[in-house]
Amino acid sequence: MGPMTDRADLETMLARTGLGDRDAFEAMYNATSAKLFGVCLRVLKNRSEAEDTLQEVYLRIWDAAVGFRPGAASPMSWMITIARNRAIDRLRARKPVTETSTRADGTDLLADLADDAPGPEQVVLAGEVRAQVLRCFEELPEDRAIAVRRAYLDGDSYADLARHFDVPMNTMRTWLRRSLLKLRDCLSR
Amino acid sequence: MNDQTTYDDDSVLAAEYALGLLEGPEWQLAEARVAEDQGFADLVHAWEIEFAGIADEIAPVAAPPRVLASLRRDIFGEQDRRWWQRIGLIPSIVGAVAAAVLVLIAVEFGVLDTGRVPVPTYQAELASEDAELVVAAAYLEETGDLVIERRAGGPRPNRALELWLIPEGGTPVSLGVMPEDRSAALTVPRALRADLDAGAVLAISDEPPGGSPTGAPTGDVLATGPITAL
DSSP states (O other): OOOOOOHHHHHHHHHHHHTTOHHHHHHHHHHHHHHHHHHHHHHHOOHHHHHHHHHHHHHHHHHHGGGOOBTTBOHHHHHHHHHHHHHHHHHHHSOOOOOOSBOTTSOBHHHHHTTSOOOTTSOOOTTSOOOHHHHHHTTSOHHHHHHHHHHHHHOOOHHHHHHHHTSOHHHHHHHHHHHHHHHHHHHTO | OOHHHHHHOHHHHHHHHHHTOOOHHHHHHHHHHHHHOHHHHHHHHHHHHHHGGGGGGSOOOOOOHHHHHHHHHHHHOOOOOOHHHHHOHHHHHHTTOSSOBEEEEEEOSOOTTTOOOOOBOEEOOOBOSOOSOEEEEEEETTTTEEEEEEEEOOOOTTOEEEEEEEOTTSOOEEEEEOOSSSEEEEEOOGGGGGGSSTTOEEEEEEEOTTSOSSSSOOSOEEEEEEOEEO
């Protein structure tokens, strides 16, 4: 395992990036790009679109780094948010198409994508606690957690989820709003 | 649970907005609140940071090097420097030697994604009596790229420079005519790569435009350099 970059390192890199330090920016890119590329690929399921999006994400990070406030958020969560939101925007800008990670021949596109090994200097999150939101998902009925994941990673709206779960839209809203309240209570514990 | 309370709850609305569940007028109202109401914007941001934990389940995938190259251009206005220009190994070896010099360095690969400076593993030097031509070369084993850089001199008028590999105990095999650019990369044919090793020699000869018509050096040999391990 290569040298690890921890949260404090990333905060320093982001702070220096905010001051226009290109070496810090590149170090941060080397430490985080595989994770963010994974996020873009997961959302878009298209390599060339994910590459374009990744580039936009780091341009955004370069511009926004000066406004990053350590303490309010972990730098990785902050960057993941930028990547996810950018990828979702791009996903929605597409013409509506039926998307699935399963190809016509039944093989899983995402399984192939995950074959690429991350660079040796990528941020290692091992040892950090499992994200609280994932632990809180375990307190939700399984299909509600799936619905939240679909909204976050596949850009599903209430209307999309209602279609997917084959329930009326108002039922979907009621389900999810209750689940989001439960999630909030769990997260604040 | 009282659903009416639920629906009025700003925190839940913030979560719905952060997840992108809302559409149409509902989305527009929430969007407007984010812009106008800092307290609501903070709620949205707090949810976004929590939801980012979902990405823990996503495996990292190495991004292709061209993304960083594009970023360098976009952010720093930098031309896309090739790897041999970035590693800067050639000047440090050749320096100001006042002679024709041919240097071969094989560099370890694995450097393009990280931008780290590679470690040379081979080097060869030769000084000829002729000080007109100074050429340096670097060899990247993984890709078979042989990078050559003319640091002084060039072909004679209406003539070309041709690069040769002379395997240990063998006869010269052409690696091609040196391009007019001061630095460029040639791809060494796969069959020859095993010969590009310590004990072999690189040579440059003076040839007609387009290179030797016979497949063997026909003009003056201007520089040669043996390859030795560092």
